[in-house]
Amino acid sequence: MNYLCDKCNKTYEISPLRYKCDCGNALTLAKESHICPNPQVPAAMSLWRYREALPIEVDTDIVTLGEGMTPLVPLDVNAPEHFVKLDYLCPTGSYKDRGASVLLTHLKALGVEAVVEDSSGNAGAAIAAYSARAGIHCTIYCPESTSQGKLRQISAYGAELKLVPGNRMATTEAVKRAAETTCYASHNWHPFFLEGTKTLAYEIVEQLGWRAPTHVICPVGFGSIYLGLFIGFQELQTQGIIVNTPRLLGVQPDVCCPIYNAYVNKTASITRMAQTGKTLAEGTTAELPIRGQMILDGIATTDGAFTTVDNTDIKIGLEILSAKGIYVEPTSAVVVKGYQKFQETGIISTGDLVVSILTGIGLKASF
Ligand SMILES: [Zn+2]
Incomplete structure (x- = not known):
């Protein structure tokens, strides 16, 4: 296993101080193909149930607080085609x-x-x-x-x-x-961080009875969920566990949406967007994501899409979630109006099976 730069193809040995390529680009992991998560083997009720799919070589000393295996529930019990993944229920209150x-x-x-x-x-x-x-x-x-x-x-x-x-x-x-x-x-x-967030994809597929949803929606700033989902679903597809990768849909705040801009303008790279105002979705204000090219690959490969929300949309999202018994931080609530906008533009159709990721708990948010 090595670090690999997608831009200049340079590889490096894994070491504590190395976190980016000499050319300035973010690194990924060059590693052997993973063994698929095996539903027949009794496993931990945490993301470590997919132990064999994680790039950790030594089995002792796993640092865990039981994170992952968060609930997947329909947002509305009368509309079972839209699920929400309650990932704000991880030990420190976020994915x-x-x-x-x-x-x-x-x-x-x-x-x-x-x-x-x-x-x-x-x-x-x-x-x-x-x-x-x-x-x-x-x-x-x-x-x-x-x-x-x-x-x-x-x-x-x-x-x-x-x-x-x-x-x-x-x-x-x-x-x-x-x-x-x-x-x-x-x-x-750090590429090992994405190896943790990719387990969201495994869990969603396992919780849906080993089938993939048609779409997954998440908030996007630097894109650590979006990219984790991209890596995870691609691994599941490569291993033949799912046939098609879900379309990955991202939601950004309107005052800071460089990926959305690249998506609508069909540009080959992402341009820095200076934040133009305050947003309630403060967890997603990334003016220039580090892994921009990989996010664009994710959009292209999964037939993904992006949309934006304003503060009114976010407040409505929070109200809708609270009324269903779900208390999240404003950054998480962007997915609710995001879902509606993707419906209005025909990206989500009637009968599509959609999962929205709820990323952070409401208890520590100050707004
Ligand atoms: Zn490089």
Whole structure:
């Protein structure tokens, strides 16, 4: 197993300090084809039930809090063709625990003793929690403006907090300097993080009785769910477990939607879009996603589509979900109006089996 750069085809040995290619591109994993998840074998009720499909070589020391195997339920009991995946029920309150579990297991096996990460939200909490579980010292760089509730959760796990004055970019620059000497457990750069989020695809297929939905909808910022779904469904298809990959549908906030722009304008690459205003979906404001080319591949390969929502759409989404007993953060609620918009444009038709991913819990959101 090696790191591979899709852009310049360079490969690297896996090491704690390497998180991107010398050319600046994000890395993927060059690895052997996986053994399929076997429904006949009694397995853990966590994402580690797909142990054989995860690129972890040593079986001891798996860093887990029981993440994954989250409920898949119809949004409306009278409309069983639209399911929601309640992934906000992971241990720290977001789907990011999937990536953190696999990433910290890998880093622990490498003998890493300290990590750094930059985040203003759920990823920081997930990396802090799983570092605590792994006995790895963790430092999280956050913008000074980060809400108190989120900082409290990160520091409760024993992580060291570094508050950086200025905007999000200043925090990124600060962590990059730290990453020269300490392992960067980045949820955006590190390919092992996507190996955790890909288990969403496995679970959806298993929970639907080993069949694929026709469409999956998720919020997209840097795209760690979208790409995890893309990897997971492609592996299931390659192994003959499903016939067709679902169409992967992404929803972005209208004030920061570089992928949507590339999709509607049919451009060959994604151009940076400076955020034009405030959005309630603060977890998805990525002006230029790191793995832009891979996201465009996902759209092309799965006949995917993108749409945008504004703050009114998000509030309506939250109301609809709450009325069904589902309490999520605003970033998650984008999928509700996203579903309606994909119906209106004919991308989703009557009778299609759709799964929407609900990513983060409402309890720690401040709005
Ligand atoms: Zn490269």
